[in-house]
Amino acid sequence: MAKITLNAVSKSYDKRAVLQNLTLTVDHGECFTLLGPSGCGKTVLLRLIAGFETPDAGVIHIGDDMVAKAGEASIPPDRRDLGVVFQDYAVWPHMSVFQNVSYPLKLAKAPPAELEEKTRKAIALVNMQGLEERLPSELSGGQQQRVALARALVAQPSIMLLDEPLSNLDANLREEMRFEIKELQHKLDITVFYVTHDQEIALAISDRMAIMDKKGKIRQIGTPVEIYEKPADLFVFNFVGVANFITVNKQGNTLYAGTGAQAIPWEMPEDIASAAMNWIAGCRPSDVIIARPASVDKSADKGADKYLRGVIKRASFLGAMMDYLVEIDGAHLRTALETHYAISNDLLFKEGDECAITFHNLHWFDAAHMSEITE
Amino acid sequence: MSYVRLVDVTKRFGEVTAVNKLNLEIAKGECFSMLGPSGCGKTTTLRMVAGFEDLDDGEIHVGERLLSSKKKGYYLPPEKRDFGMVFQAFAVWPHLSIYENVAFPLRIRKLPSAEIDSRTKTALKATNLLDVAKKSPEDLSGGGKQRVALARALAINPDVMLLDEPLSSLDPHLREEMRFEIKDLQRQFGFSIIYVTHDQAEAMALSDRILVMKLGVVQQIDTPMNIYRRPANKFVFSFIGLHNFLEVERKEGAYRLLAGEALDKNLTPPQDLATEARLTLASRPSEIDFVDDGGISGRVIRKSFLGEFVDYQITVGEQTVRVQKGRRTQGPEKDENCRLQLLHPVWYKVDE
């Protein structure tokens, strides 16, 4: 059982605490992504699991084995049964593709026939057949990354640790490779622990994901849909996906958009009266419903007070999407419409046009937490 | 009224023809983008307009002025052309302060010092750099440096601004912000822009018209909306965004997927293609709907949640299509069957 368990793990460098009292479980056979901003300590976590670092406090288990415990000798990385793929590939430049991939088997003293067979299989798995004798310098970035993947897989480890393996690739290749990694994981039934700052990859690849903040604290763990649709707090909401924030002013028990007097047409937070804090509303661009005021006014069930009246400040045509920046009494939000939908529903706005805004969904947050994301 | 005119402009590097008989007219105050993959000749064209490359054939005019002409053996060096230009790698001078970087073109022109000062300050103000004018550009981030380059190009108040991938060294967030800033500056100062990029979204968002180029040959010159909705050929279609190309064949009077089922009756090619035995049906992943009846049948082989939208890989017959739907749209699950309707397909010849 390739389950990874971290219990109350802490790690500091030069007295700067990177991880504090962190507990986390990665289940067997799942693809688990650790998503966080640059420098948040997520790579440190991966290096602790790999055994390149030892924890200052806490215990790390892989399966039933305790691999590291603060203050005790730990199991070195070469005996942890892992595959690791690094951000910079770390393909050995003096060895051919075949030599790179077969190296783990050579160390394990595999018989020549088995070594040959397993290496060929791993190379085929990442679609690199025919390039066995090439040196890394003769390969593209994507190909080098595949070599690194094959090398990590060849000894059939039960766990793969991936540290930003795609961030040096161009967008197309990145997309292709992320599907390939996912496919390999299914095919080989291994546990994948993936570290990245790219939320798109994290959403696409994960069975479950954890969001880590700048201080190395985990804010939320859940499936991609849970993280996206039910963010635990403002940090998670802002970090994953495009976030709109609508500043509000509170008068009595009503919240008005921006500095104006249009009440937000959405259920108020429950403790609106009691809480002494300032509220802020958040939504995704796709949560914003934009319409022409005239068409909404005509329909009987929606009166003028059921929507917010705004002005298009900026209209950008981006190809598949129309991107509008809307101002509502000093509050700004962005909305994205599929171009063909905008065309067929007469929603091609020009700058300066008036529009009517309603919402599919709104989240309420404590405005004090805005400082977390604006620094 | 055309302002910048390129007539039969041709450039060869040894055996390779980088730009082939390019004709182009750009209006005063227009934002014109040249878009294409690397090596398509867009940068070479810009450099010919700037004067860094001579022509092998043709002429370039701006307003009343002749800039280059092969026939007349005329070539005005770049320093005499009075353009503003911004480069990909910023190219701000690290040994000069931000102020002196911007004042440089004015000092070269030996303007009176009071005028140098006022015009430098105008340019710095327009780019929000007035507060840091005394600093070295090395102290600024990439976006800041590119602002200095913009201010320097603005200082002489040029009629034409040449931008060579000015945003591709910046991170995506900043790229978007700077895009709007460039647009605002254009509104404020009224110059024409010739903009070179390989990023189609950038070109779409910024331009009045776009030129799509491939191997030195013009593929299409049109408004962003037309480029997107009515690409002149398969290359333009594929270059401008995600795409599906489905091959169809004509059998028993109707078009059907290659070795597959028939298309909807109302899906017919335009008159001039109606006689072809095989055609390509092009559509965007976002312009395909899931329907209960009609359309073509498919099976979901991959479904990924990407936040704002969900990405599907679907097999139809022997081919696969990609579909992207907003996250609020109900769609089939992995390994389920579904029916697809192409909303706005475009027909092309197979070998086009």
Next chain:
Amino acid sequence: MSPTSPTSSAIKKDSGFGAAQIILTLSIGILVVVVAVPVLLIFLNAFWDNNNDFNLAAVVKVLSEPDTYQALLNSIIIACGTTLGSTAVGTFFAWLVTRTDLPYKKFMKGMFLVPFMLPSFIGALAWKMLLSPRAGYINRFFMDTLGFDNPIFNIYSYAGIVMVEIMYLFPFVFIQVCGALEHMDPTLEESARISGAGLGTITRKITIPLVLPSILSGALLIMLYSMAHFGTVAVLGIENGIFNIPTLIYEKIHQSAGSFESIRTGTVLASVLVITAAFIIWMQNKILGKGRYQIIAGKSFRPMELKLRGLRIPLLIFCLAYIGFTIVLPTAVIFLVGALPTYGLPFTLENLSLENYKFILFDFKVTRDAIFNSVTLGLAAALITMFAGVMISYVIVKMKVRGKGILEFLGMLPFSVPGSVIALGVILAWSGKFGINLYNTVWIILVAYIARYMAFSLKANSAALEQVHDSLVEAARACGATMWQALRDIVLPLVRPGMLAAFFLIFLPSLRELTVSIMLYAPTTRTIGVAIYTLNEDGETVRSAAMAGVALILIIVGQTLINRFTAKHKR
């Protein structure tokens, strides 16, 4: 993104406390014995008197003696003249071959780098043969054939010394400036052009200021080299009583056979050299660290070329003349004089023979010994220094053990200790003071070579090791390799080119070494450099020239082999 502290813990943990500590201790030990102790002894001798009291007054007294004071002044005059001249020449040629349409630029660039290869004291020797006031061939030609009353140029002068040093040192600036100009982002100049500036203005206002840090860094290198330079001044200056610091140290030690007073003077002068060198290196690091602009960038087009038009041919002729005058002429003179029976005879066919060459190669014990000594010393020094260098660099670059700071400091030391200082230092350290007396043996020269060339080895090996990213080793660990397996299979193969580079960087220069060996040689332990120098001193000019010719051939063949080899391994 990753934290700043990678590698280490794995190494620390698994190679075991003992192994890491042993390697560190060994590394520190080598540097202490080879470099630190000699330097320390020099400072002790200079600043502490017989009663073990710190005595600054005595130091001042030594420095204010007329001949030491004059030597100090001379060192500065010569260094400044050489630096200014070399910088001007180097920058001009660099600009010419990178920014203009001069014909045969590639060939020119290669030729301008040749002086790097040639030992400057052999050059000085050649110039002495050409321009010594009475016997020099050029002067004689002007006086005897053209009827001039006086020699046209006296090479035994400040001007002569500076001229010869410029010829051999300007490549330091040339190569730095060429690199900067070639890698500079062309859009930096293009944006000036589109701003309205012509090429002249761009060169003055943009190009030159941008490469200024490279120019300065090259200039400081020359300054450092010239201050501590022995050969040229020894060959051309001593005749006319012009001493600089290294030649005066030599004179003091050599003539007074190690009397207390002369050693005292020597150590004081050596201290001045070390302090100056340290200061220059500090300045250089400052300029390189902070002042060098980030002017290298992406998308590259050909940089603009200045059309020389009418000046194209005259400048071509000028360059060819320069190359002919500074490289071909002196080299030819060495070989020709080496073929004469007596110095001063005209170069007619019947005068020329290979007799001298035969004599020094086969019959003359002194020169045969010298060749044997230089080759074996070179091989031994190169091998030892290469291995020591790779170990020390590994500790500095890759390991994180307590006490590494000491090693980093010691590792800087070899860079700032000039040859004559090392020679004096090893005399102090290895003349029996600590129970081991190597003086007058070949071993003392070996120790001095190791100290002198340690800097080269550290530089080449650290550069190679820095290329070996930590993740390459970690990847091997994750594949199941132990620390030692990872070292054997990954690190060692990857640093091998760096080690080879270090070997050659040491072996070749040691073949022509003069500064250190001249202070340490005994009758049977002459090196090639010493043999050439002493033969010349003894008036055996033609044999000296023949020996110099042999040395040139050795150097050129060696260099060609290396170029072949590195070209093959770069692919």
